[in-house]
Amino acid sequence: MSVASITAPGKRGPEWLTIPVCISLFFLLMILGMAVFGPMILGNGNELNPMMRLKPPSAEAWFGTDNLGRDIFARTVSGARNSVIVGVTTAALVLLVGGALGVIAGYFHWADMVLMRVADGLMAIPGILLAIALVSLLGGGLVTVIIAIAVPEIPRTARLLRSVVLSIRELPFVMASVSVGSATHKIILQHIVPNAIGALMVQATYVCAAAVLSEAALSFLGVGTPPDVPSWGNVVASGKDYFRLAPWIIAFPGIMLSILVLSINILGDQLRDQLDPRLTKRRP
Amino acid sequence: MNSFVFKRLLSVVPVVLVVLVTVFLLLHIGPGDPAAMIAGENATREQIEEIRQRLMLDRPLLEQLWLYLGNVASLNFGESVYSGFPVMSLILQRVEPTAILAIYTMVLSILISIPMGVWAAWRAGTTLDRALVIASVIGFSVPVFVIGYALVEIFALRLRWFPVQGYKSLADGFLACIRSLTLPAITLAFLFSALVARIARATMLEVLSEDYIRTARAKGARNRRVLIVHALKNIGVPVVTVIGTSFAALLGGVVITESVFNIPGMGRLTVDAILTRDYPVVQGVLISFSFVLIAINLLVDLSYALFDPRVRQ
Amino acid sequence: MTQPFLSVRNLSVSFGANGEAKVVNGVSFDLEAGKTLCLVGESGSGKSVTATSLMGLHPAKTTRITADRMELDGIDLLSCDEARFAELRGTKMAMIFQDPMSSLNPALTIGFQLREAVFLHENLSRADQDARVLEVLQRVRIPDPERRMTSYPHELSGGMRQRVMIAMALICRPKLLIADEPTTALDVTVQAQILWLLGELQREFGTAIIFITHDLGVVAEIGDDVAVMYAGSLVEKGSVFDIFDRASHGYTAGLLSATAEFHPGQTASKRLVEIPGSLPQFSNLPQGCNFADRCAFAAPSCLDRTPDWREVAPGHVTSCDQPVGAFDAPKKETAR
Numbered sequence: 001m002s003v004a005s006i007t008a009p010g011k012r013g014p015e016w017l018t019i020p021v022c023i024s025l026f027f028l029l030m031i032l033g034m035a036v037f038g039p040m041i042l043g044n045g046n047e048l049n050p051m052m053r054l055k056p057p058s059a060e061a062w063f064g065t066d067n068l069g070r071d072i073f074a075r076t077v078s079g080a081r082n083s084v085i086v087g088v089t090t091a092a093l094v095l096l097v098g099g100a101l102g103v104i105a106g107y108f109h110w111a112d113m114v115l116m117r118v119a120d121g122l123m124a125i126p127g128i129l130l131a132i133a134l135v136s137l138l139g140g141g142l143v144t145v146i147i148a149i150a151v152p153e154i155p156r157t158a159r160l161l162r163s164v165v166l167s168i169r170e171l172p173f174v175m176a177s178v179s180v181g182s183a184t185h186k187i188i189l190q191h192i193v194p195n196a197i198g199a200l201m202v203q204a205t206y207v208c209a210a211a212v213l214s215e216a217a218l219s220f221l222g223v224g225t226p227p228d229v230p231s232w233g234n235v236v237a238s239g240k241d242y243f244r245l246a247p248w249i250i251a252f253p254g255i256m257l258s259i260l261v262l263s264i265n266i267l268g269d270q271l272r273d274q275l276d277p278r279l280t281k282r283r284p
Numbered sequence: 285m286n287s288f289v290f291k292r293l294l295s296v297v298p299v300v301l302v303v304l305v306t307v308f309l310l311l312h313i314g315p316g317d318p319a320a321m322i323a324g325e326n327a328t329r330e331q332i333e334e335i336r337q338r339l340m341l342d343r344p345l346l347e348q349l350w351l352y353l354g355n356v357a358s359l360n361f362g363e364s365v366y367s368g369f370p371v372m373s374l375i376l377q378r379v380e381p382t383a384i385l386a387i388y389t390m391v392l393s394i395l396i397s398i399p400m401g402v403w404a405a406w407r408a409g410t411t412l413d414r415a416l417v418i419a420s421v422i423g424f425s426v427p428v429f430v431i432g433y434a435l436v437e438i439f440a441l442r443l444r445w446f447p448v449q450g451y452k453s454l455a456d457g458f459l460a461c462i463r464s465l466t467l468p469a470i471t472l473a474f475l476f477s478a479l480v481a482r483i484a485r486a487t488m489l490e491v492l493s494e495d496y497i498r499t500a501r502a503k504g505a506r507n508r509r510v511l512i513v514h515a516l517k518n519i520g521v522p523v524v525t526v527i528g529t530s531f532a533a534l535l536g537g538v539v540i541t542e543s544v545f546n547i548p549g550m551g552r553l554t555v556d557a558i559l560t561r562d563y564p565v566v567q568g569v570l571i572s573f574s575f576v577l578i579a580i581n582l583l584v585d586l587s588y589a590l591f592d593p594r595v596r597q
Numbered sequence: 598m599t600q601p602f603l604s605v606r607n608l609s610v611s612f613g614a615n616g617e618a619k620v621v622n623g624v625s626f627d628l629e630a631g632k633t634l635c636l637v638g639e640s641g642s643g644k645s646v647t648a649t650s651l652m653g654l655h656p657a658k659t660t661r662i663t664a665d666r667m668e669l670d671g672i673d674l675l676s677c678d679e680a681r682f683a684e685l686r687g688t689k690m691a692m693i694f695q696d697p698m699s700s701l702n703p704a705l706t707i708g709f710q711l712r713e714a715v716f717l718h719e720n721l722s723r724a725d726q727d728a729r730v731l732e733v734l735q736r737v738r739i740p741d742p743e744r745r746m747t748s749y750p751h752e753l754s755g756g757m758r759q760r761v762m763i764a765m766a767l768i769c770r771p772k773l774l775i776a777d778e779p780t781t782a783l784d785v786t787v788q789a790q791i792l793w794l795l796g797e798l799q800r801e802f803g804t805a806i807i808f809i810t811h812d813l814g815v816v817a818e819i820g821d822d823v824a825v826m827y828a829g830s831l832v833e834k835g836s837v838f839d840i841f842d843r844a845s846h847g848y849t850a851g852l853l854s855a856t857a858e859f860h861p862g863q864t865a866s867k868r869l870v871e872i873p874g875s876l877p878q879f880s881n882l883p884q885g886c887n888f889a890d891r892c893a894f895a896a897p898s899c900l901d902r903t904p905d906w907r908e909v910a911p912g913h914v915t916s917c918d919q920p921v922g923a924f925d926a927p928k929k930e931t932a933r
Binding site: 020117118120121122123124125126127128129130132133134136137138209213216217220221222223236240243244247250251254255257258261262265266269 | 298299300301302303305306307310311313321418421422424425426427428429430433434436437441448532533535536539540543544554555558559561563566569570573574577578581
Binding site for chain 3: 494495496498499500501502503504505506507509513514517518520591592593594
């Protein structure tokens with residue numbers, strides 16, 4: 001069981017539409033709305049206002065202001081865009097590259113040895129540290145941050161895909177297809193990819209959640225998204241030195257980050273349970 | 285047994301090599317001249333040239349790599365560009381708080397997570413089980429710094445049980461040291477025990493549905509005995525595995541936690557080195573952290589023999 | 598009249614919080630000490646659940662067990678709680694399972710698992726425990742028992758593991774042994790050895806055996822009485838001769854004609870007849886006789902009326918309104 005499978009007793013509806021899933025979907029839609037419309041309505045929240053420095057939440061500044069008098073509400077709402085972009089793009093990038101490498105490793109024995117040794121090596125370097133080093137060496141900017149976050153995630157995804165491919169290859173219908181001499185690329189496209197897609201989607205949600213967390217961590221440490229772009233990590237970082245005086249600077253973006261990652265993880269769990277009925281339908 | 289250990293030890297060699305080559309290449313994949321990057325934006329041509337000579341960046345790449353591997357083999361990570369001190373001695377100065385924090389977190393997490401995971405599986409489907417499942421997803425979803433600041437707000441600023449920030453070294457007394465690291469350790473334990481408890485619960489559920497558990501009950505073993513004698517040993521392998529794989533996340537968390545709590549450990553050393561573009565230090569820290577991770581995962585694999593007799597052959 | 602050793606009346610078992618899935622429905626049987634009752638039926642007919650209910654092995658929260666009577670050697674099993682059941686298991690009744698590969702704990706030695714079966718119930722010194730284990734290992738003909746005590750299950754063959762399971766079940770001399778398809782996962786030659794061993798131990802210890810199987814060949818070999826189950830209910834019950842020679846329920850007759858027979862001297866083997874259709878769903882049992890829509894002998898009334906129990910011969914009962922005569926195998930071939 002996962003959080004996502006918790007239902008209210010006696011409730012009917014589609015089996016996957018549980019209470020936590022509904023709440024997660026609601027929050028995801030809200031954050032998506034913030035990401036799309038936030039910067040249009042509230043701007044990027046970079047306007048300095050020396051008269052309004054370190055003000056607690058009030059009617060004028062709902063989430064308070066930071067040390068430069070910037071409105072935390074505007075920065076938090078607009079900051080959603082950065083997290084959503086980083087999360088989605090990283091997941092797509094990791095899925096594409098990691099997935100392809102995994103299929104290659106699972107299918108071609110000659111590539112397997114090399115790729116898996118490299119993957120083992122990359123996985124031995126703590127991901128956040130590798131990302132920090134990559135950002136500082138490649139120079140700042142959104143693209144660099146995404147690449148830096150993606151690189152440590154790729155080996156894990158490739159490994160997962162490889163094991164999925166290896167188990168699918170042993171299935172009777174694939175063996176049969178091989179034995180009648182189907183072309184390799186046909187087998188990969190017809191059998192391997194469709195059967196691996198479920199595991200890939202679940203992995204995508206976890207990568208997306210991890211990417212959002214990594215971006216926030218990098219920005220928090222001061223090596224992530226450039227400071228002029230509102231990002232939740234940047235806002236938290238700007239509150240680092242003032243957290244005794246103005247805890248709201250950290251609190252609001254921190255809560256939004258938690259909600260976003262939690263929602264993605266809950267949906268990922270539900271997806272996994274849905275695709276792997278063995279986990280939930282087991283008799284006591 | 286011996287061949288299993290030997291094989292596993294041998295498998296470390298390519299991993300170490302890949303780590304070293306990756307870390308070495310980091311300096312050379314950037315868009316610009318590594319010497320200029322290290323020297324910083326305001327460096328004169330002479331300064332850049334001096335760095336190039338000193339770090340031997342003017343030699344062919346393969347020769348550099350060979351020299352680098354030789355240096356690392358003799359535990360020489362070079363010198364800090366910023367302070368001139370040997371990287372090794374900088375790391376040794378900073379290793380104490382990080383090591384204590386990591387061990388403290390591990391002990392705390394294992395003491396919390398395994399009993400909780402096992403208990404939740406035993407009571408699967410009850411409200412308590414659901415509460416634990418929710419807590420575990422929250423544990424690895426909420427960013428480390430959010431948990432850290434929340435704990436500081438509650439236990440340091442409001443309740444004043446623990447110091448807000450800073451580190452007392454072992455030289456100041458064991459208790460003072462532990463006290464200064466308690467909030468950081470709890471912060472990291474949220475993440476770590478969430479990952480371990482989740483796996484402990486899932487594998488325990490699986491083990492409890494195994495035929496041999498039914499056999500144990502059929503011969504008259506009571507519930508507690510079934511759980512402790514028959515089930516616990518069988519969740520050993522997956523649980524130590526997740527402890528090993530989560531250790532990477534723990535090290536990442538250490539870096540952030542040290543920043544939140546202002547602890548002068550290896551994480552702070554890394555971040556400071558990055559911000560001052562002190563790449564020899566960055567490389568040294570990356571390699572040290574990776575070696576720790578490799579060693580931990582080696583220990584994890586060797587510990588399989590404790591839990592699973594099939595591995596021992 | 599003395600009470601039979603094991604007596605079960607009107608046992609029903611349902612799973613789910615609201616008892617949605619009624620998997621055993623009104624099962625009754627008796628078993629005399631030292632005799633063998635074979636529970637026969639296809640997978641999912643409720644025979645294993647019936648047996649595990651006797652052992653109290655179902656989780657109390659999600660299982661509802663009701664019966665008019667469930668008594669073992671004068672003990673009322675219906676009133677037993679988990680602690681009482683734990684005392685009874687191993688001492689009064691024991692069980693061996695289908696898959697000896699997964700039924701032994703892979704992380705513990707054979708010696709430990711056997712010793713545990715002793716010290717859970719008897720207060721013996723370690724040396725006495727070991728002596729008991731060695732003795733029982735010799736009884737089940739495990740070669741080199743001293744060495745085997747320090748082995749792990751994965752080091753033993755399937756047949757050896759099933760012998761260990763039997764040793765574990767019988768080490769405290771229970772009066773009832775439930776064997777849940779103990780030979781299904783084994784090679785045919787090993788099957789015969791295990792059956793022979795069970796028979797020998799039964800004669801020696803006077804153990805009553807409930808033998809669950811779908812293999813009628815095995816039934817013929819070891820059974821005294823046979824109870825045939827279909828969709829959670831008993832459909833026919835009698836001595837092994839009654840069932841094999843005078844099967845009177847359509848399902849039993851179908852099972853018999855679906856079993857390969859070989860008679861010496863017979864040249865052309867009789868064609869196997871399959872039973873058309875499949876088991877009905879427990880949540881959606883048909884009206885009337887559960888088996889009517891698959892029965893070769895069904896009359897229109899079978900679809901409407903739940904059949905009564907009728908005694909076709911002393912001790913031979915059937916739940917069928919159209920009892921089949923002896924050797925009256927279905928005439929019509931399955932339409933394809």
